[in-house]
Amino acid sequence: MSPTALEPTVVKSAARRVVFPFTAIVGQEEMKLALLLNVIDPKIGGVMIMGDRGTGKSTTIRALADLLPEIDVVADDPFNSDPSDPDLMSDVVRDRLTRGEEIPTVKKKVSMVDLPLGATEDRVCGTIDIEKALSLGVKAFEPGLLAKANRGILYVDEVNLLDDHLVDVLLDSAASGWNTVEREGISIRHPARFVLVGSGNPEEGELRPQLLDRFGMHAEIRTVKEPALRVRIVEQRAEFDQNPPEFIEKYKEPQEAIQKQLEVAQEILPSVVIDYDLRVKISEVCAELDVDGLRGDIVTNRAAKAITAFEGRTQVQVDDIRRVITLCLRHRLRKDPLESIDSGYKVEKAFNRVFGIEVKEG
Incomplete structure (x- = not known):
């Protein structure tokens, strides 16, 4: 492999994306509370956030993912398998444990997966390579976004514009904690336990009541009306854009405090x-x-x-x-x-x- 082929990977790992701190976000308490509660107990069933454009929905969700403590995952596993919880590990990892193999683990940031509006079902759920499966007799599975989102956050912006069938698939996986892909008599399943967060603008249409009911919580956010608060939000954003490392350092203590609070909450x-x-x-x-x-x-x-x-x-x-x-x-x-x-x-x-x-x- 030529050295140039490796360059994008090197750049990607070296430059970690700078994220606006969760504790620096002004207002929108309803949305922040709903997100934190779903992190503590993902079985709540996710959050639907409806509100005006430009109210910080995406910023808040990325900030939450960045805030969360690192998790132990099985090394080189495409499903972010938990090394100790059978409900959060793939069948391959479970088989290795049954055989008494030693499972190498690494620490990893909680993943936040963005679901693009034009995503196909194959892209979301993963695909089975039938040719490989029949000729080599192996379950050749190409993982999708649900595999990447296991033990993380799956964010769907403009969920009310997403195909209803795809929303159904997401909600089924979020509720059961598993994703099953079946094709030509071959079936593969993997853990898909994630916090599903959907956001949308009511002006662009409501979600069907049957689908809306499947979201655990529903937060409504509005554009801040008080001029003083609006100025504060604008100033904070300008300060962050001007010098991100300095701004992040300023919020280091409150970030660590809420991180610890979340860890304790999950334990008790x-x-x-x-x-x-x-x-x-x-x-x-x-x-x-x-x-x-x-x-x-x-x-x-x-x-x-x-x-x-x-x-x-x-x-x-x-x-x-x-x-x-x-x-x-x-x-x-x-x-x-x-x-x-x-x-x-x-x-x-x-x-x-x-x-x-x-x-x-x-």
Whole structure:
């Protein structure tokens, strides 16, 4: 191989992309909270972020991926297999472990995979080389984006413009944690446990209710209206663009603090409990809002536990539920085209009524 063929690889590894720090992002608290909770418990089912153009959706998601602590992965494995968790390792790695082989591991940054709008199903799921499989008798699999996204973040910008079939495939993989590719009687599966983040602009069309319901949480973001806050955001961006290393250094401590907070939250999450009467009240809210199915109940319980773990506690309180319930239910309400009332407000109202919270009129 000529030396020139190696040059792009060398350049790529040497110049790591500079990312705006997560803790430097001003406002958009709803979006940031939803993303952090999904990192703590990926089983929440991802986040749909709907909002105006230019409100920092992509910047925030890249910042989150950069913030996350490094993970142990099996060396030279295309699926980012976990060396110790069978649910997060490929069948090949599991077979090697069964045979008693030593598995080399490396530390790796959590991957953030961008799904392009024009992606085909083969590009997303991977392909099987039938010719190779039949002639050599091996399962020749070319991994797709879902393999790369395992144990990371899969980001779909303008998800409302993506083909419905492809959205279905993504949501199925996100829910089951596995991707299965079948062709000509040959079947291959690999782990695909990722945090699915979709974003879109409501002006360009809504996602079908059946698909919207499959996203665990729904964050709505708006353009900041206060002039002073807008100036602060513009100044911060200018400061970052002028000298990225210096700007990143300024936020090093808060970045490390939130990173540690996430690690602790993931550790204590299994021991977090939510009292039976609180679980009943969550279901009462879902019933009162006429939410179809039980996804709303399940996700609200999971999110309440995740926010409790994030704050270093093991007992869910009413306030924890209050802070997540709108994010978990607003996109599951039946839409009445003649109704002008905001769905988030309807969720808050039902929550206050069921939990017996009096709201002082302003």
